Amino acid sequence: MELLVLIKPVPDPDTRLRPNAAGTALDTDGVKWVLTGYDESAVEQALLLKESAPGSRVRAIAFGPAPRTEEILRSALALGCDTATWVEQPSGLVPDPMLSANALSWACQKTPFDLLVVGKQALDDEAGVVGPAVAERLGVADYGPVVDLRWDPAAGKFNLARAVEGGLERITASGPMVVCLQQAWNDPRTAKLQNVLKARRTTIDKVSWAEVQAGVGPAVPGTRLTSFRLPPPRTGAKMIAFKTPEEAAQQLVRLLREEAKTLP
Amino acid sequence: MSADVLVVIERRGAAPVRAALEATGVARRLAGPSGAGRVTAVLLGTALEASAGTIAGLGVDRVITVSDPRFDTFQTALWAAAVAAIARELSSSVILLAGTNNGRQLAGRIAIRWDAAAVTGIADLSPGAAGEITVTRPVFSGRAFQEVRIGAPRVVLGLRPNAFPIPEASSPPAPIAEHAPLELGPLPSGGAVTGFESAQSGIGPDLSDATVIVSGGRGLKGPENFRLLEELALSLGAAIGASRAVTDSGWRPASFQIGQTGKSVSPQLYIAVGISGAIQHLVGMISSRTIVAINSDPSAPIFKVADYGIAGDLFQIVPALTAEIRRVRGS
Ligand SMILES: Cc1cc2nc3c(=O)[nH]c(=O)nc-3n(C[C@H](O)[C@H](O)[C@H](O)COP(=O)(O)OP(=O)(O)OC[C@H]3O[C@@H](n4cnc5c(N)ncnc54)[C@H](O)[C@@H]3O)c2cc1C
Ligand SMILES: Nc1ncnc2c1ncn2[C@@H]1O[C@H](COP(=O)(O)O)[C@@H](O)[C@H]1O
Numbered sequence: 001m002e003l004l005v006l007i008k009p010v011p012d013p014d015t016r017l018r019p020n021a022a023g024t025a026l027d028t029d030g031v032k033w034v035l036t037g038y039d040e041s042a043v044e045q046a047l048l049l050k051e052s053a054p055g056s057r058v059r060a061i062a063f064g065p066a067p068r069t070e071e072i073l074r075s076a077l078a079l080g081c082d083t084a085t086w087v088e089q090p091s092g093l094v095p096d097p098m099l100s101a102n103a104l105s106w107a108c109q110k111t112p113f114d115l116l117v118v119g120k121q122a123l124d125d126e127a128g129v130v131g132p133a134v135a136e137r138l139g140v141a142d143y144g145p146v147v148d149l150r151w152d153p154a155a156g157k158f159n160l161a162r163a164v165e166g167g168l169e170r171i172t173a174s175g176p177m178v179v180c181l182q183q184a185w186n187d188p189r190t191a192k193l194q195n196v197l198k199a200r201r202t203t204i205d206k207v208s209w210a211e212v213q214a215g216v217g218p219a220v221p222g223t224r225l226t227s228f229r230l231p232p233p234r235t236g237a238k239m240i241a242f243k244t245p246e247e248a249a250q251q252l253v254r255l256l257r258e259e260a261k262t263l264p
Numbered sequence: 265m266s267a268d269v270l271v272v273i274e275r276r277g278a279a280p281v282r283a284a285l286e287a288t289g290v291a292r293r294l295a296g297p298s299g300a301g302r303v304t305a306v307l308l309g310t311a312l313e314a315s316a317g318t319i320a321g322l323g324v325d326r327v328i329t330v331s332d333p334r335f336d337t338f339q340t341a342l343w344a345a346a347v348a349a350i351a352r353e354l355s356s357s358v359i360l361l362a363g364t365n366n367g368r369q370l371a372g373r374i375a376i377r378w379d380a381a382a383v384t385g386i387a388d389l390s391p392g393a394a395g396e397i398t399v400t401r402p403v404f405s406g407r408a409f410q411e412v413r414i415g416a417p418r419v420v421l422g423l424r425p426n427a428f429p430i431p432e433a434s435s436p437p438a439p440i441a442e443h444a445p446l447e448l449g450p451l452p453s454g455g456a457v458t459g460f461e462s463a464q465s466g467i468g469p470d471l472s473d474a475t476v477i478v479s480g481g482r483g484l485k486g487p488e489n490f491r492l493l494e495e496l497a498l499s500l501g502a503a504i505g506a507s508r509a510v511t512d513s514g515w516r517p518a519s520f521q522i523g524q525t526g527k528s529v530s531p532q533l534y535i536a537v538g539i540s541g542a543i544q545h546l547v548g549m550i551s552s553r554t555i556v557a558i559n560s561d562p563s564a565p566i567f568k569v570a571d572y573g574i575a576g577d578l579f580q581i582v583p584a585l586t587a588e589i590r591r592v593r594g595s
């Protein structure tokens with residue numbers, strides 16, 4: 001089985017978020033970029049499928065600037081991905097998710113695949129558009145948000161479950177297809193030191209921006225960030241003083257009705 | 265210039281999903297009053313009459329139905345092709361999608377097919393001068409807000425659930441017209457749906473479209489005590505959620521889990537009961553409008569993010585709260 005997995009370098013979840021001086025975007029000064037969230041689950045899932053179907057290979061693909069993009073591709077190699085593709089992002093370009101989808105689709109069509117795994121949404125922009133957009137570009141089906149995905153070797157098909165309002169839909173499908181993964185049901189593995197060292201020496205295939213533009217046409221983002229702000233700091237709960245549970249309940253209900261206005 | 269908006273109506277059973285009603289209201293806001301821009305609602309599938317009737321009374325200019333059993337199951341490629349084809353035909357400038365899983369899955373696909381920009385997870389929006397639309401969306405699990413300006417002439421907008429009011433009924437209802445059969449050309453074939461598992465065997469709304477969620481943690485001490493939460497949820501018409509400590513212990517199925525590796529929710533009211541407030545839990549519920557915490561430990565981190573806190577024993581507080589809510593709601 002040929003597996004592709006799309007991974008995006010995103011700020012470490014522990015990053016203290018700050019707006020930049022213009023107040024338009026995240027201040028990326030000193031930010032540590034990592035492979036995490038749904039993308040980390042996507043890599044884990046691709047590796048599990050590879051292990052369940054001998055002879056399979058996994059290629060990790062990322063679009064982004066140096067050096068962070070190369071670094072997360074090396075993390076993916078260290079975890080067990082076989083090959084990696086770096087779609088180079090020119091400095092000065094601020095891509096939106098649709099632009100990223102176009103750039104990534106160009107890299108994806110270079111490797112015939114059975115399954116392309118992406119995260120349900122990126123940890124930072126939370127758009128959830130890249131997977132379906134790439135699928136449309138490549139003319140294959142997509143499924144998401146997927147919460148279970150297994151390979152049935154006897155049938156030569158994938159069994160998957162997607163979350164829908166009210167429950168889970170179970171689907172049997174054959175590749176090539178795109179899966180937008182919500183979560184890994186096995187905790188993502190950590191890389192062995194020996195593999196980290198090996199990954200440092202692996203050659204990463206590069207796709208230049210010129211090639212992307214020649215392939216998918218001039219890419220101009222259709223959207224622009226105009227503001228990035230933090231919510232007003234949570235000052236801590238208003239603590240309800242009470243002598244009896246009944247008194248606590250009465251006070252809470254009164255506050256929810258009269259102050260918060262959120263009691264139906 | 266006002267927008268010409270095509271709003272996609274998803275149904276469950278005979279009725280539109282709540283998020284689709286919210287989207288219908290937003291569509292009107294984007295298009296301006298009737299006569300300025302036009303709002304068209306589209307429904308796909310079979311047995312559409314009841315839903316089409318509901319939507320026709322919510323301030324839209326017209327309703328288009330596409331009665332075709334192919335749309336009774338959700339296949340992104342098929343739905344996207346149909347919606348894009350109708351938007352082309354109507355020369356729409358905005359396609360509006362409700363805050364559902366299917367809505368989220370459609371956005372990118374439609375945008376490619378319709379050659380448009382796409383922005384999802386929208387919590388607020390304002391049509392600006394010169395047809396530019398500015399939207400606000402939470403990012404980084406609700407830890408920040410981003411404002412995005414859309415300059416593209418065509419845009420697919422996806423909303424966050426529970427972020428917008430349901431529009432009031434209007435009269436007279438808009439006309440409903442059946443669309444000619446859609447010829448969509450070759451499309452990738454979707455898989456076969458082999459089954460459906462209902463997430464909640466019990467009562468109440470689904471987590472993802474509930475306006476009130478009552479969520480339980482390890483403080484409940486055992487699965488049998490979820491009965492207390494069920495009664496509270498029933499009194500409020502709420503859905504039930506859980507922390508990972510609960511789902512990992514098997515007290516509730518994984519579909520109840522809220523947080524980093526579970527669901528993200530943003531109800532009007534989130535009541536956390538016996539939940540400590542670990543960061544992995546918080547990221548899944550922090551964008552709720554009002555948060556209430558009930559925890560016996562006054563220094564539990566959940567109180568830092570809650571709006572209202574009761575430091576007390578849940579086994580005493582929760583039954584009292586259920587009784588009080590029943591009393592004020594007269595049930
Ligand atoms: C990679 C990763 C992903 C994770 N993803 C998630 C996720 O998606 N969702 C999630 O929830 N967690 C997640 N976790 C786990 C998370 O870190 C916490 O362990 C978990 O949220 C704790 O659940 P809890 O608050 O129910 O339990 P505890 O932390 O044990 O808290 C129980 C609380 O109940 C209170 N209590 C006890 N008795 C009473 C009483 N009688 N009355 C009132 N209060 C009482 C206690 O004071 C305590 O604060 C994840 C962890 C990791 C490492
Ligand atoms: N720049 C990128 N490089 C590689 N993969 C990406 C990139 N942006 C998004 N993706 C993939 O698409 C998923 C959804 O991203 P988004 O649509 O931006 O929320 C992510 O979880 C990744 O799997």
